[in-house]
């Protein structure tokens with residue numbers, strides 16, 4: 001798909017935020033939204049603009065038990081690519097990474113609780129994995145066929161993925177030659193839960209696509225930029241893989257939202273559960289202090305010229321911030337003022 005014009009993309013993103021559940025549009029910063037009681041208003045320092053955000057708890061469950069992430073690698077994945085993603089997920093609860101760290105980023109997610117006051121789990125670990133090398137459901141997936149893919153892996157004859165509705169998350173990661181409904185034009189990933197009528201269980205899942213071939217300037221921004229914006233230069237990605245480095249922030253976005261809103265009845269803003277605005281939606285495009293509008297915020301530059309904002313196990317990552325409901329702004333481990 002050709003990249004969509006930024007202004008159109010932003011408009012579509014804004015509209016989608018109000019009509020479509022649990023999408024992750026990233027990473028273009030949002031248009032200033034007007035006429036909405038829960039999106040944010042004009043602000044030079046968005047993370048300070050809180051008055052209009054009414055993030056509420058809707059009494060549903062959140063993931064308070066140790067979280068296990070089960071992964072389906074759909075299509076062709078290189079070992080090196082899997083490694084980057086696995087190390088990111090493993091970094092979430094690794095305490096000894098250099099600061100600012102991925103585990104420091106997760107601390108904001110841990111601030112959310114359920115009705116009993118239990119916090120989101122500190123522990124997130126890799127679970128089982130399945131490879132779907134031969135594109136079992138083709139190279140074009142829809143929101144519903146994604147559920148069929150998950151079904152085929154939780155019911156596989158050989159080594160099915162464990163059924164773990166209370167603390168398992170299921171990630172479907174599609175390779176760069178797979179198109180998923182709404183990919184690129186509207187979303188880079190989304191999360192939801194499976195329907196018992198299709199899968200047999202209610203399992204929180206997310207899909208995230210590798211945009212390297214289809215739309216890196218849209219979904220792997222700022223490591224790729226749309227070519228219709230003259231003069232805009234891409235930043236160097238920290239792990240040498242533009243598509244996968246771009247996926248990391250979307251994966252982080254989805255895991256944060258799955259933990260706090262796994263069945264889309266827990267933490268979200270907005271009057272309508274069909275259009276929840278969740279803790280990562282509120283901070284898309286913000287990676288550092290001062291972020292907002294068209295500015296990513298202050299990032300870090302490695303000796304090798306790569307741009308990142310947090311450290312994990314042996315690697316650096318660029319990950320968007322998430323909403324802190326106690327401070328009422330977006331926060332991250334690399335914040336300069338905390």
Ligand SMILES: *[C@@H]1O[C@H](CO)[C@@H](O)[C@H](O)[C@H]1NC(C)=O
Pocket residue numbers: 034035
């Ligand atoms: C934003 O909304 C307010 C009230 O709804 C209106 O008065 C104002 O003109 C709007 N601003 C823009 C830029 O549309």
Ligand SMILES: *[C@@H]1O[C@H](CO)[C@@H](O)[C@H](O)[C@H]1NC(C)=O
Pocket residue numbers: 107110111112113119326
């Ligand atoms: C648990 O959540 C409460 C309320 O947000 C917060 O004050 C507390 O620091 C959290 N605990 C952890 C370990 O994050």
Ligand SMILES: *[C@@H]1O[C@H](CO)[C@@H](O)[C@H](O)[C@H]1NC(C)=O
Pocket residue numbers: 066123
């Ligand atoms: C949860 O993970 C922690 C390590 O982070 C471990 O000590 C604990 O035993 C785990 N609990 C369960 C129920 O597996």
